[in-house]
Amino acid sequence: MPTPAPLIEMRGITKSFGAVKANEAVDLSVAPGEILGLLGENGAGKTTLMNVLFGAYAPDAGEILIQGQPVRITSSADALAAGIGMVHQHFHLAPRLTVLENLLIGIPGKSGRIDRAGGLARLAEIGRQHGLTLDPDLPVSTLSVGEQQRLEIVKALFRGAKLLILDEPTAVLAPSEVDGLFSALRSMAAQGLGIIFISHKLNEVRALTHRCTVLRHGRVAGRVDDPANTTSAAMAQLMCGHEIVPPARGPSTPGEAVLTLDAISTSTHSGTALRDVSLAVRSGEILGIAGVSGNGQRALAEVISGVRAPDAGRMTIAGQTVSRFSPREVQALGLGRIPEDRMTTGLVTNLPLADSMVLPRIGTAAFSSKGLLKPDAIRTFAEEQIKAYDIRCPGPMTRAGALSGGNLQKALLARELAFDPKVLIVSQPTRGLDIGAARFIHEKFLDMRAKGCGIIVIGEDLEELLVLCDRIAVMYEGRIAGTLDSADATIARLGLLMTGAEGHG
Amino acid sequence: MFRLEVRNSTPTWFNLALPLVAIAATLVLCSGLIALAGAGVLESYGVMFTASLGDSYAITETLVRAAPMIFTGLAVAVAFRAKFWNIGAEGQLLAGAVASCFVGAIPMPGALAMLLMAIVGAAAGAAVALVPATLRVKFKVDDVVSSLLLNSVIYYALMALIEGPWKDSFSGYPISPPIEDSANFPVLVEGTRLHLGVIVALIAAPLIWFLIARTTLGFRIRVTGENPEAARYGGIPVERVLLSTALMSGALAGLAGVGEVGGVHFQVMSDISPGYGYSGIVVAMLARLNPLGVVPAAIFLAAVMTGAEAMSRATGVPAFLSDVIQGTALLAMLVALLFTAYRIRRVGAAR
Ligand SMILES: Nc1ncnc2c1ncn2[C@@H]1O[C@H](COP(=O)(O)OP(=O)(O)OP(=O)(O)O)[C@@H](O)[C@H]1O
Ligand SMILES: [Mg+2]
Numbered sequence: 083m084p085t086p087a088p089l090i091e092m093r094g095i096t097k098s099f100g101a102v103k104a105n106e107a108v109d110l111s112v113a114p115g116e117i118l119g120l121l122g123e124n125g126a127g128k129t130t131l132m133n134v135l136f137g138a139y140a141p142d143a144g145e146i147l148i149q150g151q152p153v154r155i156t157s158s159a160d161a162l163a164a165g166i167g168m169v170h171q172h173f174h175l176a177p178r179l180t181v182l183e184n185l186l187i188g189i190p191g192k193s194g195r196i197d198r199a200g201g202l203a204r205l206a207e208i209g210r211q212h213g214l215t216l217d218p219d220l221p222v223s224t225l226s227v228g229e230q231q232r233l234e235i236v237k238a239l240f241r242g243a244k245l246l247i248l249d250e251p252t253a254v255l256a257p258s259e260v261d262g263l264f265s266a267l268r269s270m271a272a273q274g275l276g277i278i279f280i281s282h283k284l285n286e287v288r289a290l291t292h293r294c295t296v297l298r299h300g301r302v303a304g305r306v307d308d309p310a311n312t313t314s315a316a317m318a319q320l321m322c323g324h325e326i327v328p329p330a331r332g333p334s335t336p337g338e339a340v341l342t343l344d345a346i347s348t349s350t351h352s353g354t355a356l357r358d359v360s361l362a363v364r365s366g367e368i369l370g371i372a373g374v375s376g377n378g379q380r381a382l383a384e385v386i387s388g389v390r391a392p393d394a395g396r397m398t399i400a401g402q403t404v405s406r407f408s409p410r411e412v413q414a415l416g417l418g419r420i421p422e423d424r425m426t427t428g429l430v431t432n433l434p435l436a437d438s439m440v441l442p443r444i445g446t447a448a449f450s451s452k453g454l455l456k457p458d459a460i461r462t463f464a465e466e467q468i469k470a471y472d473i474r475c476p477g478p479m480t481r482a483g484a485l486s487g488g489n490l491q492k493a494l495l496a497r498e499l500a501f502d503p504k505v506l507i508v509s510q511p512t513r514g515l516d517i518g519a520a521r522f523i524h525e526k527f528l529d530m531r532a533k534g535c536g537i538i539v540i541g542e543d544l545e546e547l548l549v550l551c552d553r554i555a556v557m558y559e560g561r562i563a564g565t566l567d568s569a570d571a572t573i574a575r576l577g578l579l580m581t582g583a584e585g586h587g
Numbered sequence: 588m589f590r591l592e593v594r595n596s597t598p599t600w601f602n603l604a605l606p607l608v609a610i611a612a613t614l615v616l617c618s619g620l621i622a623l624a625g626a627g628v629l630e631s632y633g634v635m636f637t638a639s640l641g642d643s644y645a646i647t648e649t650l651v652r653a654a655p656m657i658f659t660g661l662a663v664a665v666a667f668r669a670k671f672w673n674i675g676a677e678g679q680l681l682a683g684a685v686a687s688c689f690v691g692a693i694p695m696p697g698a699l700a701m702l703l704m705a706i707v708g709a710a711a712g713a714a715v716a717l718v719p720a721t722l723r724v725k726f727k728v729d730d731v732v733s734s735l736l737l738n739s740v741i742y743y744a745l746m747a748l749i750e751g752p753w754k755d756s757f758s759g760y761p762i763s764p765p766i767e768d769s770a771n772f773p774v775l776v777e778g779t780r781l782h783l784g785v786i787v788a789l790i791a792a793p794l795i796w797f798l799i800a801r802t803t804l805g806f807r808i809r810v811t812g813e814n815p816e817a818a819r820y821g822g823i824p825v826e827r828v829l830l831s832t833a834l835m836s837g838a839l840a841g842l843a844g845v846g847e848v849g850g851v852h853f854q855v856m857s858d859i860s861p862g863y864g865y866s867g868i869v870v871a872m873l874a875r876l877n878p879l880g881v882v883p884a885a886i887f888l889a890a891v892m893t894g895a896e897a898m899s900r901a902t903g904v905p906a907f908l909s910d911v912i913q914g915t916a917l918l919a920m921l922v923a924l925l926f927t928a929y930r931i932r933r934v935g936a937a938r
Contacts, residue, residue: 389820409822421820430814441810441821450803457801 087150089114089276090135090166090245095144097130104130106300108144112245112276117267119287119309120280122297123321123516124488125474128280129171131297132247136168137161167238168247171254173230175222181205181233182218185240201240208239211273212266228259235266245276252281253514256375256542264290282516284314285545296320318517326517329524332532334552336364338401340536341417341505346385346395354378356385356392357560363505363536368527370551370568371540374580378560379509379540380422386507386538387419388412400504413442418503422510422540424490431483435475436464438482439497467496488519495526506530509540524550544573558582602927606873606880609919610887616919617912626902634901635894645893647779651851653882653889655680655860657788658843659867660874660881661795662712666836667876668799670812671720671829675734676840677864678741679712683841685745686711687848688855691766700770701783705845712841713834715741720833724826738864746857753855763855772850784846789882791839796878808832840864861892869917875924888913 088111097105104127112118120128133139135146137155145152148164155161161168175184186201202218209215214232222230231251238246248267252260267277267290281287287294287309294306296317304320306312318326339362348356356378363369373379384390385397391407398404399415412419419442421427429438440449440460449460464478471492475485485493491511498506511527512520527537527550541547547554548568555565556579564579618628639649659676666673673679687708691700718737722728746761753763772782799805811818811828819825847859866888873887874880895909 387820388822409820413822419820426814426816427820428817430810430817432813433809437806437810438817441817441823444803444806445822450806453803455801455803455806 088112088147089116089149091147091150092131092135093145093147095131095134095146096142097127097134097139098142103300105134105141105297108297108300108302110295110302112278114244114274114276115271116293117271117277117279117291119291119294119306120278120297121282121284121287121294121317121321122303124282124514124519125486126297126321126516127300128297129249130300132168132249132278132280135161136166136247162241162243165242165244166247167235167241167243167245169231169234169238169249169251171249173234175230175233177223178221180219180221181216181225184222184233185218185237189241204240205236208236212239212269213262214239214266227254228256228262231255231263232266239270243275245278246270247278247280249280250282250514251279252283252286257544258374260286282514282520283543284317284517287317288312288314298323321516322518326521328549329521329528331528331550331552334366334368334531336367336552337534338365339363339398340365340400341386341538342396342398343386344396344398346392346397348381348385348390348392353380354560356381359395359560359562361555361562361565363538365504365534365536366531367553368531368537368539368551370547370554371538371557372542372544372547372554372576372580373557373563375542377557377580379557381560382557383422383507383509383540386412386417387421388417409442410445413501416504418498418501418506418535420491420494420498420506420508420511422513424487424494425483428494429482429490432481434479435468435473435482435485435493436460436478439464439467439478439493442497443501463500467493467500471496487514488516488522491515491519491523495523499526499530502533503530503535505536505538507538507540511539511541512543512546520546544576547576548573556580602875605923605927606875606884606920609873609923610916612919612923613912613916616915617908620908620911621902621904624902624904624908626898626904631898631902631904634898635891638897639890639894644779647776647781649886649889649893650785651780651782652892653885654785654788654846654850655843655863656866656870656885656888657792657881658839658846659864660870660885661791661867661878662836662839662843663867663871664874664876664878664881665795665799665808665839666716666832667871668812669808669829669832670815671723671832671836672731673716673719673734673833673836673840674731674868675716675719675737675864676836676843676867677860677862678734678738679715679837679840680844680847680860680864681738681741681745682711682715683708683844684848684855684859685748685763685844686841687845688763688766691770691848691853692764694767694769697767697769697771700767701772701849704766704770704849705787705842708845708848709838709841712839712844713837716833716837716840717830720830724829745855749855749857761857765854766848770849771853772846780851782846782850784842784850787842788846791842792878792882795839799878804828804831840867843867866913869913869920872917872920872924888916 091111093109095105095108108131122128134141137157137160140156146155153164155164182201186196205218214236216233251263271277279291291309294309296303298321306317341363343359343361346356346359354377371379385392388407388409388411396403399412399417402415404412425431440463444450449456461478468478473489473492475489511523531537539550548571551568553565553567554571556563556576558580563582566575621628621631639645659680662676663673687704690704690707719730719733722733723730749761749763755762772784775781807823807828811823811825815825843863848855852859870881870884870888873884891912892909895906898904899906
């Protein structure tokens with residue numbers, strides 16, 4: 083494509099947090115109509131750089147030029163006025179207001195009155211142009227995550243953004259929603275919008291972007307001029323500085339069933355209910371649970387994790403029937419659990435990391451006796467795990483929220499694996515993690531499998547499941563639609579099951 | 588231009604210095620009011636200091652006043668740790684006072700009477716605190732509102748009692764009958780009002796600290812307060828923890844009332860608490876919800892209260908200044924707390 087004058091240029095941006103240099107002399111430019119991929123390991127400084135561009139942080143050095151003119155952006159209001167829109171990973175919406183009201187927040191209407199008709203017209207127009215349709219009168223709290231993201235994008239367009247920044251937009255989307263997002267982004271680029279797209283999924287980056295800038299330890303490690311014709315391996319090498327080999331899954335020698343579900347059903351009060359779900363995981367085996375999100379995966383994870391009791395059916399762990407479905411009971415029977423949402427369900431971000439690492443087992447003899455904590459044991463445990471899993475942090479007393487996503491995931495893994503679970507259930511184990519970190523997690527799963535642990539991986543990334551799992555069960559509308567041996571499984575066959583087409587492995 | 592930026596860690600000295608800075612700021616801000624009232628600022632603060640901490644008798648008086656605020660400060664600190672927003676320490680204190688007054692009026696051996704007063708008073712406070720906690724756990728009723736409103740309910744119930752069945756038929760005063768002399772808390776230093784309850788309050792603070800910092804219940808309270816979802820996933824019975832916290836918080840506030848009845852007033856009247864329950868919130872915030880910090884924070888507020896009365900007599904500045912100082916201290920502390928989470932950065936001069 084032709085390269086007109088850059089829409090946005092960042093020159094020599096440096097930003098430190100105390101001793102951490104999050105960005106160092108970073109140059110980056112986006113042309114009109116260009117989709118730029120911004121890549122880098124966890125903690126490489128991608129979000130920080132975008133926050134500088136969006137005016138959330140003041141850079142220590144460097145300048146920003148818009149269409150060749152130096153500008154000073156010191157707040158998000160400045161950024162919006164300069165035509166820069168950002169969709170953060172955590173959305174900034176007012177949940178009780180409707181779609182239209184959210185769009186009109188902060189937009190001065192005519193003579194102090196809200197211009198509802200004008201807003202509706204713009205919304206309809208944006209919807210038509212890019213396929214970003216939204217019902218203007220729905221309250222935001224009723225929207226799905228994908229729809230909320232769409233609203234964030236529309237909000238940026240509404241304010242006349244010429245550059246749109248998307249920070250890991252696909253991490254929260256189901257694979258089917260990703261296609262819709264991509265076609266909207268392509269249509270916006272075709273109209274001359276510049277787009278910065280952050281993702282850890284290299285196949286997405288290759289499919290969507292025109293050019294990439296790769297960060298490593300806060301500096302520009304390299305650029306990719308033709309992502310579509312660059313291998314993921316080459317990009318990964320740029321990001322990490324060394325090669326990433328996918329883990330090799332040897333043949334498994336499954337033993338006894340360590341977890342069985344027999345005709346489990348739940349009631350419908352939150353999300354899709356389970357209907358008559360039966361499955362078994364054997365020791366030394368990794369079972370994948372695939373499916374479009376919202377087909378009962380959450381209920382399944384909650385039942386197995388002991389957070390929710392089923393209305394009917396029987397579950398056993400290591401041969402013992404689960405009777406109370408409490409987290410303590412399933413843990414005591416030998417179940418390890420890694421929740422889907424690290425930040426809200428897994429950890430307590432405002433307390434020391436050590437507290438989060440012992441949280442589920444605080445009542446056991448390892449960490450307390452007769453109601454009194456054993457502070458030394460807690461500290462030692464955390465220190466040992468930090469070492470064993472190479473969790474990057476200043477120490478066990480660091481606030482958990484200060485850790486990066488990959489390190490948080492390692493911490494959660496460490497807290498479960500330290501107790502040699504017989505069964506492990508994990509949801510979306512590598513969401514938001516860079517390839518190196520994902521690779522580490524996969525290796526740990528394979529180690530556990532070799533040691534005879536039975537593992538259930540609930541995930542939406544079919545490629546990941548195919549690499550990792552021995553068998554893959556597909557959920558559809560709260561049932562198991564079918565189970566395939568991964569030797570026979572292909573993305574196409576899994577996809578068919580995921581749409582509810584009848585069939586057996 | 589200046590801007591707030593999120594910080595990731597706060598140095599320890601900073602946490603310790605914060606309340607001191609808030610207090611200093613408060614005194615500076617309030618000196619304007621003193622000057623407006625036409626008195627010398629240094630002179631007035633001087634009078635306040637001498638009257639509250641200047642000699643050993645003054646110190647005992649300040650401690651006597653600090654005791655109920657240590658209890659209510661602990662009550663609020665414990666509750667707020669679990670994010671149970673107990674604004675009802677005032678009502679729980681009154682309930683504890685009334686209940687212990689009932690018990691104290693029954694003739695029995697002194698030691699037994701005091702023990703029973705404490706138990707029944709704590710139980711009454713706990714029962715009152717259980718109401719907003721249960722409403723929240725069972726029906727998601729906002730605990731700030733329910734615990735606050737309950738204060739008025741308890742206050743008017745107390746009024747009904749002292750204007751009705753308890754009313755002194757001889758003098759006609761709206762006061763309860765006095766407790767038995769044998770139930771009066773022993774005075775520790777001859778010639779002062781330093782009673783047993785003050786010592787109990789001073790001992791309670793480290794005990795509560797230990798409970799929060801070193802026991803599994805304390806761990807559960809902290810985790811539940813910071814992230815109930817992670818707590819529940821981790822197997823902590825969040826509702827039970829909230830209810831236990833409420834019981835403990837209410838019991839502590841109830842003990843504040845017990846101390847006032849057994850050690851200071853020996854009966855119940857309508858102004859038995861000059862808002863000690865609300866002051867408890869200021870105390871807990873100044874202490875940054877640390878039970879050990881509650882003691883100096885309560886002593887500071889008590890000194891302000893005692894000192895303000897003396898200053899008012901000596902210089903003519905209205906004693907209401909004490910309320911202003913309390914309010915300003917709370918605001919100053921809330922502003923200061925902002926700086927544990929954010930730092931100020933200059934922007935603009937970057938290039
Ligand atoms: N507010 C902050 N205070 C202190 N350090 C920070 C802050 N924000 C980021 N950092 C640090 O700066 C570095 C870059 O972080 P940043 O969030 O930009 O990484 P990232 O590339 O977006 O990573 P990820 O892929 O995990 O989102 C990290 O080492 C991080 O710990
Ligand atoms: Mg990021």
